[in-house]
Amino acid sequence: MTKLKTRFAPSPSGLLHLGNVRTALFNALLARRSQGIFLLRIEDTDQERSAEEYVEALMEDLRWLGLGWQEGPEVEGEVGPYRQSQREPIYRAYFQRLEAEELAYPCFCSPEDLERVRKRQLAAGQAPRYPGTCARLAPEEVERKLAAGLKPTLRFRVPLLATVEFEDLVRGPQRFATGDIGDFIIRRADGSPAFFFSNALDDALMGVTHVLRGEDHLTNTPRQILLLQALGLPVPRYGHIAMIVGNDGAPLSKRHGSRSVRELRETGYLPEALCNYLARLGHHYEDTDFLDLDALAAKFDLNRLGRAPARFDLQQLHHWQREALAHQDLDTFGQWLAPVVAQQVPADKYQEFVEAVRPNVVLPEDARHWATVLFGEELVLKEPVLPVIQEAGPTFFTQALVAVDSCGTDFKALTTQLKQTTGAKGKSLFLPLRAALTGELDGPELARLLPLLGTGRLRQRLQNCMHPERSLTTY
Incomplete structure (x- = not known):
């Protein structure tokens, strides 16, 4: 029986925020519940936007949260490398195969050409999609354009008059007509693989069985299924989780109080608090008690993932922060506060101070306030x-x-x-x-x-x- 394997595949172009950390958490919980494998893959094919500092930061954040991976960077495994920037020979071989089987073709349309087509389609009330301009170029024409120094993209040839169907782990049956998709780019003009291609190919080659990701990827899924079917590769089971929104229903942003995991950690939030909050943000637990990761995993159920947007509530995060603090012994609590208040509080009164303020502290800054009140x-x-x-x-x-x-x-x-x-x-x-x-x-x-x-x-x-x-x- 194939072992369940999930993955988290971030692009290292910035610090991890609550949305992508919740995605990592859900995948880690699903794997842990089934004694499966949680894989980390770094999707760094966009070299202009990717930075090593963000790779290091995201791995530090995941480890701080307790979300260790069983395959991936620094752990490795049998299906690496786990950085897409190191997998170029693999991608090149599959590009060549698709071209040889006439399942993909070079496209010389410029961004300006494509934008003009897009505007015409929108003006006519049509959904924008590639019209197939380069789909039937004669080999001689292709060679002439290449000789002229034009750098083509590579497009996947989408089958006509077909239907892509799959059972979404969260949203149930899904059905997409290929006529609404259009031939899509799988290799950029600079030779780097597009997301549709490298993401799907690596999932298949790395043996990923279950993919939980944001609902914004739902329309990507039929394209990726078509690719994997064309290559005769296994297709994972996909589940598209609801997005996180603020109280106004807009996508979560800094104006709603959203911060990076690093910022939250530096502010003093505990990893157990974040995990308990995020595990319940778009997923229903009958148990309202504070749970460790093993218990969160044991009670994680795909059938309890909601389809409606999940609303971020800072007060709920503070509730779980209080719960996490209540589960710390007094010494640990005192050590947590020490970097912020130790210099203000006389050493001989530190233990009494910690005991006194504990019920009124959510974050270290709260303790700093009481230290100033008492000893200022x-x-x-x-x-x-x-x-x-x-x-x-x-x-x-x-x-x-x-x-x-x-x-x-x-x-x-x-x-x-x-x-x-x-x-x-x-x-x-x-x-x-x-x-x-x-x-x-x-x-x-x-x-x-x-x-x-x-x-x-x-x-x-x-x-x-x-x-x-x-x-x-x-x-």
């Missing part, structure tokens, strides 16, 4: 807290100072005494206290924050709230 020399009071402080009045803060002198940083004793001396309780007690000490109206438990602030800072901040006639914007 100047506290910034924002507009929302000023009315709370002013409403509490000077007497409240005078009594709070007395309570600090009596109880120090013992939160329970301090608030009990303050309640007795002021009559304040509930929000009227706790909200002005929090506002005065932290400049915020919510946050970590005050009982944990008071020992971190120390009696010196407690006194200073309470004293600054005793004079409402002074500006409370900053101090």
Whole structure:
């Protein structure tokens, strides 16, 4: 029985973003679920746009996410090389075969010629497709054009009056008339293979059995099936997953909060959070618990892949970030925060700080904020807290100072005494206290924050709230 094999085949022309990482994740989960093979292939035939730095970056991103590959660069295997730029002799042999069998022909039409035809077809209400201008050039005419120095593309000869049918793993039965396709380019004028050709050929030669890719490739699939059938090569099973969109329904972009995986990693998102979020973006899991990769793979089901566009929701990503953080032990959590806050937090208070802020941290920047609040020399009071402080009045803060002198940083004793001396309780007690000490109206438990602030800072901040006639914007 043939072992299931999926693949991820990026072009190294930029950093990986959420859309292509989700494609990699789905293919990796499908392979892992079936104890199959996840293959990585670098599609770098466009040398002008491809860069080695992006190859290194994408491999680093995949490994960071836990999406290791069983075949591909640096791992290798029996069907390499796994960079298309190193497979030129293979492509050349198949080009020659297609030409010898008259399944492909040279095309001398210039881009300007093709654009004029395209405009005429659109004006006539027709779908743009190549009209076959060079399909029947006599051999002598071909030789004359070559001798004149013209550089032709190579077009695949699409069968007339045929139908391409296949069962899409996501979208069900698909049917395409070849008359709507037109002969398409498989080799560019510079001799490099076109995507249609190299992508399909490599899938077949590398034994890929299942291809999950974006729905924008759906119309490419009949062309690639025709190619592989003409060459007598195996055709993978294709599934076209829904695109990711923003809240406005437009394709996901930076204005929706989309960033590269590298940017997300540098911001502090955890790989487990991204995997849990992306696995559910266009794929339904009955289990809403936080899952590791093995569990995500075990419950991955092609029948649960949706056809409707998947909407990116930053709040959902933050939910899974919180879940991922909750599954870390305290030491790991502290090490994760250390590069951002270790210099601000006194070493002897670091463990207490980590325990105090943990429930209120989604990203390291959140911890930096609390480190500044607790250990900064100047506290910034924002507009929302000023009315709370002013409403509490000077007497409240005078009594709070007395309570600090009596109880120090013992939160329970301090608030009990303050309640007795002021009559304040509930929000009227706790909200002005929090506002005065932290400049915020919510946050970590005050009982944990008071020992971190120390009696010196407690006194200073309470004293600054005793004079409402002074500006409370900053101090």
